[in-house]
Amino acid sequence: MKGSFSDFPDAVEVISGNPLKLDSMDQVETRYFNFAEPSENLDLESGEKLGPVTLAYETYGCLNAQKSNAVLICHALSGDAHAAGYHAGEQKPGWWDNMIGAGRAFDTDRYFVLCSNVIGGCKGSTGPASLNPATGKPYGLSFPVITIRDMVEAQRRLIDFFGIERLLCVAGGSMGGMQALQWAASYPQRVRSVIAIATTARHSPLQIAFNEVIRQSIMADRTWRSGDYYDYGPPDRGLAIARMIGHITFMSEASMEQKFSRNRTQVLKGIPFDPEFEVGGYLKYRGNQFVKRFDANAYLYITRALDYFDLSGDRLISPDGVRDARFLIISFSSDWLYPPSQSQDIVRQLKKGQVDVTSCELNSSYGHDAFLVETEGQTTLIRNFLSSSHER
Amino acid sequence: MKGSFSDFPDAVEVISGNPLKLDSMDQVETRYFNFAEPSENLDLESGEKLGPVTLAYETYGCLNAQKSNAVLICHALSGDAHAAGYHAGEQKPGWWDNMIGAGRAFDTDRYFVLCSNVIGGCKGSTGPASLNPATGKPYGLSFPVITIRDMVEAQRRLIDFFGIERLLCVAGGSMGGMQALQWAASYPQRVRSVIAIATTARHSPLQIAFNEVIRQSIMADRTWRSGDYYDYGPPDRGLAIARMIGHITFMSEASMEQKFSRNRTQVLKGIPFDPEFEVGGYLKYRGNQFVKRFDANAYLYITRALDYFDLSGDRLISPDGVRDARFLIISFSSDWLYPPSQSQDIVRQLKKGQVDVTSCELNSSYGHDAFLVETEGQTTLIRNFLSSSHER
Numbered sequence A, B: 001m002k003g004s005f006s007d008f009p010d011a012v013e014v015i016s017g018n019p020l021k022l023d024s025m026d027q028v029e030t031r032y033f034n035f036a037e038p039s040e041n042l043d044l045e046s047g048e049k050l051g052p053v054t055l056a057y058e059t060y061g062c063l064n065a066q067k068s069n070a071v072l073i074c075h076a077l078s079g080d081a082h083a084a085g086y087h088a089g090e091q092k093p094g095w096w097d098n099m100i101g102a103g104r105a106f107d108t109d110r111y112f113v114l115c116s117n118v119i120g121g122c123k124g125s126t127g128p129a130s131l132n133p134a135t136g137k138p139y140g141l142s143f144p145v146i147t148i149r150d151m152v153e154a155q156r157r158l159i160d161f162f163g164i165e166r167l168l169c170v171a172g173g174s175m176g177g178m179q180a181l182q183w184a185a186s187y188p189q190r191v192r193s194v195i196a197i198a199t200t201a202r203h204s205p206l207q208i209a210f211n212e213v214i215r216q217s218i219m220a221d222r223t224w225r226s227g228d229y230y231d232y233g234p235p236d237r238g239l240a241i242a243r244m245i246g247h248i249t250f251m252s253e254a255s256m257e258q259k260f261s262r263n264r265t266q267v268l269k270g271i272p273f274d275p276e277f278e279v280g281g282y283l284k285y286r287g288n289q290f291v292k293r294f295d296a297n298a299y300l301y302i303t304r305a306l307d308y309f310d311l312s313g314d315r316l317i318s319p320d321g322v323r324d325a326r327f328l329i330i331s332f333s334s335d336w337l338y339p340p341s342q343s344q345d346i347v348r349q350l351k352k353g354q355v356d357v358t359s360c361e362l363n364s365s366y367g368h369d370a371f372l373v374e375t376e377g378q379t380t381l382i383r384n385f386l387s388s389s390h391e392r
Helices: A011-016 A148-161 A175-186 A205-220 A222-227 A236-250 A253-259 A278-290 A296-308 A340-352 A367-373 A375-391 B011-016 B148-161 B175-186 B205-220 B222-227 B236-250 B253-259 B278-290 B296-308 B340-352 B367-373 B375-391
Strands: A004-006 A031-035 A053-060 A070-074 A112-116 A169-173 A193-197 A326-332 A356-362 B004-006 B031-035 B053-060 B070-074 B112-116 B169-173 B193-197 B326-332 B357-362
Touching: A031 A148, A053 A148, A070 A148, A070 A175, A112 A148, A148 A175, A148 A296, A169 A175, A169 A375, A175 A193, A175 A296, A193 A375, A205 A222, A205 A236, A205 A296, A205 B205, A205 B236, A205 B253, A205 B278, A222 A236, A222 A296, A236 A278, A236 A296, A236 A367, A236 B205, A253 A278, A253 A367, A253 B205, A278 B205, A326 A340, A326 A367, A326 A375, A340 A356, A356 A375, B031 B148, B053 B148, B070 B148, B070 B175, B112 B148, B148 B175, B148 B296, B169 B175, B169 B375, B175 B193, B175 B296, B193 B375, B205 B222, B205 B236, B205 B296, B222 B236, B222 B296, B236 B278, B236 B296, B236 B367, B253 B278, B253 B367, B326 B340, B326 B367, B326 B375, B340 B357, B357 B375
Parallel strands: A070 A112, A070 A169, A169 A193, A193 A326, A326 A356, B070 B112, B070 B169, B169 B193, B193 B326, B326 B357
Antiparallel strands: A004 A031, A031 A053, A053 A112, B004 B031, B031 B053, B053 B112
16 A cells, blocks of 8 residues: 655654654644555445545654554544644643653553544544545535544554554544444454543444434534535534533533532623523533534534444454454443443453453543543553553 | 403302313313403512413312312423313323323322413413513513522412412422422412422533523524514524433433434435434434424523522521421432432432421433323322322
8 A cells, every 4th residue: 555644754764763752742743644546545334435535643652663562542523633742832732641641641652652533524634624536625415424444444544554563552532432442343453452431332322312413403503504614604503502512411410510510600791591600601612612623514424423333242353353452441430421331331242252351430520521631540540551461 | 469361251160169170181271361460460580570471271170169179280391281181182182191180190089280381481371472562572582581480479370369378289390390399488388298200409500501502502593583583483493403402311321222222214315414313313303393382482481490490408498488398209210310319409408497208219211201101100109198198
């Protein structure tokens, strides 16, 4: 397979390792990997083909000579390739900076950490807002159906390009955890270990229900125009509602009580039914912020990929699959979106397949958001798990 | 106080009891009680006044000579006065027909049962879709802020009109339970017993959060026009989304799993992102059905009343309040919208106030909807509770 780096001067050196050693992790940048030849088109689960494809990705730490220390980080629904460090001029680090870096859970002194934006998204990888080469206009709804398997397939190309035969680990929370599980199902021989956090092997009807309302709220916005809004302005109001719904499910009852209780806001006069309680004001704010950084069609495509996800039964570990990958399954006590019971289901499946699995339900009041903020408990578990995986 | 019946030929007979004896409960009709004189205006909790006021109500069974057998049923968010029996020509009985009737939990052979539509609603009682006498046009957002206390205040006028000094019982589920608790707080001397089902003494931040998104989704519909849509057509799409959100919270994870699992629907070609799973199709159907029978502004006003509701601390039973009303508090194991823990909070408050309280958490997989469908368990509890209240 060919493939090319854009915005990246010395690809050869990357693979040999040194230039990406970032001692401070202070400054990182997103890079782009393209596979553009017709022969390189992605064969999607739907039967359709997708190409050319760009993957936005970042790397932290050095790939060792044996290429045996690579850890692939997979992001959640609205995440991106910028998992750690700082972009030039920005105040906020990547979304999992508390977990990735020198001395951290994913220790960049020891491991070569990669994170790429999923296809179907809108953070640099090819998605419905990308230009359709057949028309020269954004794909919109002519973008093909994407599944979690397809996201993993695109990542596999990137891993191939780096010449990594076997990942030390694939890790992620929420949708990132699904991708990690999918790696084990799609390429059992190419992962030594899997860390799946706050996730499920199968989207439940409740999870589908939330996503359905999320999609309907985007489509109910009359400016959505069947996905063909790029020349007119996006369906901001619908997308903001969608994100508000999401945010409710990311928190726990306890964290809402602690953070907001029934505290009132200052209501703006002249705005009827402006939120009167802090919790409502917070949700509205988060919804309105979100529309500045996310594409509504990408939200439709990715939530659908989530809903399709089903590695229940023997689909996670096929009877003839390789069984020497190890698994670490982490859940959080107050997570009601991807509750501990779903992690227990994963563990049961793995044990039935006679797979080496460690699991832990961490106590947290942060609900589903816990995987982003509960640094200490996760660090202990992940550091030990990675060390023992590395030494095997 | 004056007051008049419209659509009701012989009010005097009502009070004496016989004409409303409905042996079969087969056919009932909604009646209307008006208080229209300026002196009869409702003093609202906000400080504003509301009038003229119409209350839609139904009654079942006979009021006895002592007027000691009256049970007031309070409905939930989207309920109405039609709690039991059949309207002429309709196939579907009232919303709590399984609980109200001869030999049922609220036994119309023994009790005189009343149910009235809340003010602020849209099922016959005065609400934002009613004509504002000052303008001759629908109130829209010029309708005053309504609280649960105001709803109870309007019901109190109806009870006065019937000459009932003390209700044998006030009962309801969800928002109906809040009204029942509010009766005990507002008029402790006028209720002998209270049945509060699947409810709370205080809307939590999570409950407020869902209602906030519900309101925002209505207002995000550009046809809402700041509530002034009556001449143009209602914000159906926004209201449908709102109701879909609500429906998710009415069910339980177990009931969704049982009813829908991950079953697929037949997708209509040409409708992009049409629901592909049964659970999504169901929600969309329910949302679209709902807009035919409910006013969007009423949904805004009533959800706000819910969010304001807070009888926590000593507000439920004031230190100088009468304490001889008895309480029955019922919750359902799988109800995560008004979870058993909130019922336990009510019980704790009542016990602290040295009030006679019985409570029960019924096992059910129906989530919040359980109060509408779990006939058997509720019937046993309520029948015994009412009997002993009546005999005291």
